[in-house]
Amino acid sequence: MKYLALAFATTATTALTAIGAHAQSAEVVHWWTSAAESAGVGVIAHAYDGLGGEWIDQAVAGSDAAKAAAISRMVGGNPPEAAQFSLGADIDNLVDSAVLAPLDQVATADHWADIMPAAVMDAVTRDGHVYGVPIQLQGTNFLFASRDALEKVGAEMPQTWDAFFATGDKLRDAGIIPFAQAGDRDVWFMNTFQAVLASVVGTEGWNEFTGPNGPEFVRTEAFRPVAEIMAKLPSYADVGVSGRQWNITNQMILNGEAGFFIMGGWAIGEIGAAGFTPGEEVLCGVGPNQGPLVVAGDIWAMPAKGDGLTEAQVKLAEVTTSVEVQAAFTAAMGSLPVRSGVDTSGFNACAAAGAASIAEGNSVMALFINFSPEKLGALGSELKVLWVNSDATADDYVETIAGVLENY
Amino acid sequence: MAKFSGTRAHVYLAMMPVWIIVLVALVGSTIWTFVISLTSSKLLPVYKFNFFHQYELLLKLPAWQVAVSNLIVFGLLFIAICLVFGFIMAIMMDQRIRGEALFRTIFLYPYAMSFVVTGLVWQWVLNPGFGIQAAVRGLGFETFTFDWIVQPKRAIYVLVLAAVWQGSGLVMAILLAGLRGVDEDLWKATRIDGIAKWRVYPSIVLPIIAPMAATATVLLAVSVVKAYDLVVALTGGGPGNATEVPAKFVMENLFARQNIALANAGAIMMLVAVVAILVPMYYARRYSAQKAGA
Numbered sequence: 001m002k003y004l005a006l007a008f009a010t011t012a013t014t015a016l017t018a019i020g021a022h023a024q025s026a027e028v029v030h031w032w033t034s035a036a037e038s039a040g041v042g043v044i045a046h047a048y049d050g051l052g053g054e055w056i057d058q059a060v061a062g063s064d065a066a067k068a069a070a071i072s073r074m075v076g077g078n079p080p081e082a083a084q085f086s087l088g089a090d091i092d093n094l095v096d097s098a099v100l101a102p103l104d105q106v107a108t109a110d111h112w113a114d115i116m117p118a119a120v121m122d123a124v125t126r127d128g129h130v131y132g133v134p135i136q137l138q139g140t141n142f143l144f145a146s147r148d149a150l151e152k153v154g155a156e157m158p159q160t161w162d163a164f165f166a167t168g169d170k171l172r173d174a175g176i177i178p179f180a181q182a183g184d185r186d187v188w189f190m191n192t193f194q195a196v197l198a199s200v201v202g203t204e205g206w207n208e209f210t211g212p213n214g215p216e217f218v219r220t221e222a223f224r225p226v227a228e229i230m231a232k233l234p235s236y237a238d239v240g241v242s243g244r245q246w247n248i249t250n251q252m253i254l255n256g257e258a259g260f261f262i263m264g265g266w267a268i269g270e271i272g273a274a275g276f277t278p279g280e281e282v283l284c285g286v287g288p289n290q291g292p293l294v295v296a297g298d299i300w301a302m303p304a305k306g307d308g309l310t311e312a313q314v315k316l317a318e319v320t321t322s323v324e325v326q327a328a329f330t331a332a333m334g335s336l337p338v339r340s341g342v343d344t345s346g347f348n349a350c351a352a353a354g355a356a357s358i359a360e361g362n363s364v365m366a367l368f369i370n371f372s373p374e375k376l377g378a379l380g381s382e383l384k385v386l387w388v389n390s391d392a393t394a395d396d397y398v399e400t401i402a403g404v405l406e407n408y
Numbered sequence: 409m410a411k412f413s414g415t416r417a418h419v420y421l422a423m424m425p426v427w428i429i430v431l432v433a434l435v436g437s438t439i440w441t442f443v444i445s446l447t448s449s450k451l452l453p454v455y456k457f458n459f460f461h462q463y464e465l466l467l468k469l470p471a472w473q474v475a476v477s478n479l480i481v482f483g484l485l486f487i488a489i490c491l492v493f494g495f496i497m498a499i500m501m502d503q504r505i506r507g508e509a510l511f512r513t514i515f516l517y518p519y520a521m522s523f524v525v526t527g528l529v530w531q532w533v534l535n536p537g538f539g540i541q542a543a544v545r546g547l548g549f550e551t552f553t554f555d556w557i558v559q560p561k562r563a564i565y566v567l568v569l570a571a572v573w574q575g576s577g578l579v580m581a582i583l584l585a586g587l588r589g590v591d592e593d594l595w596k597a598t599r600i601d602g603i604a605k606w607r608v609y610p611s612i613v614l615p616i617i618a619p620m621a622a623t624a625t626v627l628l629a630v631s632v633v634k635a636y637d638l639v640v641a642l643t644g645g646g647p648g649n650a651t652e653v654p655a656k657f658v659m660e661n662l663f664a665r666q667n668i669a670l671a672n673a674g675a676i677m678m679l680v681a682v683v684a685i686l687v688p689m690y691y692a693r694r695y696s697a698q699k700a701g702a
Binding site: 064067068071074075093094097099183184185238239240241242243372373374376377378381384385386387388389 | 450451452453454471531535536537555557558560563642643644646647648649650660661662663664665666667
């Protein structure tokens, strides 16, 4: 008992000194837990610690669980200094409820409006105030292919959907799964849909789809090929889709078990972490036809603690958007920097293709930016249901997608 | 009790913490959940009331209807099969077999695992890529197919399979305790009358252990309504929406879809379902207890 009491006393004292000494400690909730991801988040943590702060890591596996943890703590009155959210409509409700601290002082001091793309600034600005620290941008619609698999059937990286399906037929005859689809979360079906949509309808069609006349657009001939491709894709995938995580699916490309895989840039980091060179053993392109890059991103939402930003929050925002951290962080993650002035010459072939698309203006903001989480969730689960329905036709896709756009 | 009436105050005092926890954590949270379900809250609670609007939305939602019908199929099969299996296992254990303790441990062991572990284990076992199907094919039976987990029309039975594997041991343990409580003289009497053993169990023993069976049923029913972790670990609600259940619908809307009012309406509907199961059972048991007492 005596030892126990002593232990308690020591812990209590340590806790008290901890509060006193580290006024600049920052608790950060995020969902970066895979190998490449934790290396990336380590870059920010290290840089933050280097400035005399103390990074308290609160990694939660899975974006839904991480957001749930952060929101629970905000509701409970004990918010972390920063929490990862997706760029876009994800923070709308938080802003409406006045839970977040405006970041205007940092944004103005560091001239975010000059160094960040306008679309990114729009996505974090509400009523003229900035409410999120952009951390990284990600292309979500890379088409990866196993070089081994393609060489076995004597095929090149396809440049059209027709070529994609023709190669798919050859792969299937050779006993290789043509298309690897992840299926443990609805969002992966959304992701594949976004890739098909962007490659078929291009930038203008994308804006129509996300605009007020979305349902009408879905019923036009311009959208038709999207539905046809979506209806055809499941027959090129294997039966193990349901419940399979994206990184396990990624492995299927790495070991030549499957031919093609559509996934976001985060897979590039994972391919590198597995000891492969993106662009060598694993080929990549933006969609099959170099259509617009579908850009998503991550931000730090900074909950208000007392009045305005705390010193720790300001420091974290500055560190995250600094040139050095952006360069090292995006290199580790396989993602794209949120600001200009970052040296991208060290990028691998896949990430460079993404960066080039953005530079050329050949990019659109992902559906996550405009659509509410509710709408996204509905679309994702409908797409998941259609995927396993082998009788689903292009008409079913058109009606279902138009229905979601109308109802949410 | 009368003998200890002088110390009653102490009893109540000792119970106070429990009552506070029950009132604040259970009753309080339930009321709060109900209140939020009457609002238009999205991500955070806001108290703009639109009364039963969320319930109206909920009952019209195909996703909720699918979840409820899945739960009914799952629940009926799971409870029925668990009770039958548990009863048969309990009878077999009751034959004074050698190594009873060993078997009891083996049968009860699955229950010691969380549903998440059960779900993952069965997910691997049933995965057509590397589970039973792949193993049997590896033995040379090339056309062997067992891929229920990826078939939208069969996946719900996979859920039942895994849940029965976990739950029937508990039913066995409860019913075995009941069987051991059956008066030895009754057995002697049936032997003298020359009644076959297979007739004695359903006609004489089963009514005696009925309260035990009711307890087991209630425990199983409650685990059905809150089925969430098993589904998440085993099928993730898929393929498609073939194994979606209400609890998963609630969890998804609570955070991922940022619609807590709708989620709480779903949670209240689940509570109503539980109450609808428990209240009649409670009265039935009280009624039969009174009858036995009279």
